[in-house]
Amino acid sequence: MITTDHTVQLFLDFFRERGHELTPGGSLIPSPGDPVLFTTSGMHPLTPYLEGRPHPLGRRLTGRQRCLRTTDLDEVGDDTHLTVFEMLGSWSLGDYGGSQSLRWGFELLRDGFGIDPGRMHVTVFGGDEQVEPDHESWRTWEELGLPVEPTTEENWWSNGPTGLCGPDSEIFIWTGDEIPQGTPTSDDRWVEVWNHVMMRYTRHPDGTLEPLHRPCIDTGLGLERLVRILRNTQSVYDIDVFQPWITTLPRIWDPLDERSLRLLSDHLRSSIVILGDRVTPSPSGRGYVLRRLIRRTLTTLRRDDPTRTLSDLPIELMEHTLEHFRQSVDPHEVRTVLLDEERKFDLLLQRGRKVLSRSRFTGPLTEDDYHYLHDTHGLPRDLVVYLNTEAGVS
């Protein structure tokens, strides 16, 4: 059965054979001066080059990049969402156009990975009041014989409210047991694996779009999602890179329902990767994202059994994760920070129990109560909800 490493190799080789140079890729931490907290897409480290600066490796690039997204945190635990994940990418910096990119995408999925085109569906930008439909992508897919669904917002990619943006075209693969049916927007058994962005504009703060002097192509393929499809598994958590987690956690923390197992695997693994990029827990910024992940881990972990602790985690899980993400931090250091954070969490819980036992908080809490508990006592809403569940208050 194909592995994650082999999938990466096939992808990068395909693009290297077509003249693309390998970018170093890597850290979750963007370059200094970048306003975002974490790298959220494979193109992120390439932003200045997509904006026009010449890249030292040329105009065709490919690479592998770890990314972190907290926008979908509540969906983590379903079949497809992860907090830290990897993207494989290909880029044309003012070299070939969108049609070529889509054709190579189709060729690689069909011939390289052996996916039946009968299981593919694509979406394209259908136009809005500012930009006309993406006729070129639409025509290309029709020539390749794939079903096309046009949308507006879902096929417009931007890096934020201002800056680089453009229409995109997404490739979905059918994951249902029955014959493919419906469309990507009407049936979530169509899973998005590869987004091809026609990076054509910069958006200004007043909302206007300025065409780029040198339009580019930016593609990003969700590695874990593709491997899940190639290995024909139920979810991304069933692929090889999650195996050590999925087999070890239920042994040390028995019983664990499926959703909690997935959430713990995702959040612990993500926390290790963030620590591997040398971020430490703190009350704001990157460190707070890490702190939140560790606290969500702990509230999930303790819900069924308050005696559970992160010191039960075998060091091998940290080693495996750091090795997979090619990070050189000592796994024992990572473990020390996790345990330290757990101790701080326990102190906060003690304080929280004391505050919540006051008569003011015995009934249902109002929004004002939540604000007060947060601002005055440093008790986040998640934690208050957790403490009330622990105490049997609804």
Ligand code: SER
């Ligand atoms: N930037 C696009 C995305 O994140 C393609 O990589 O989907």
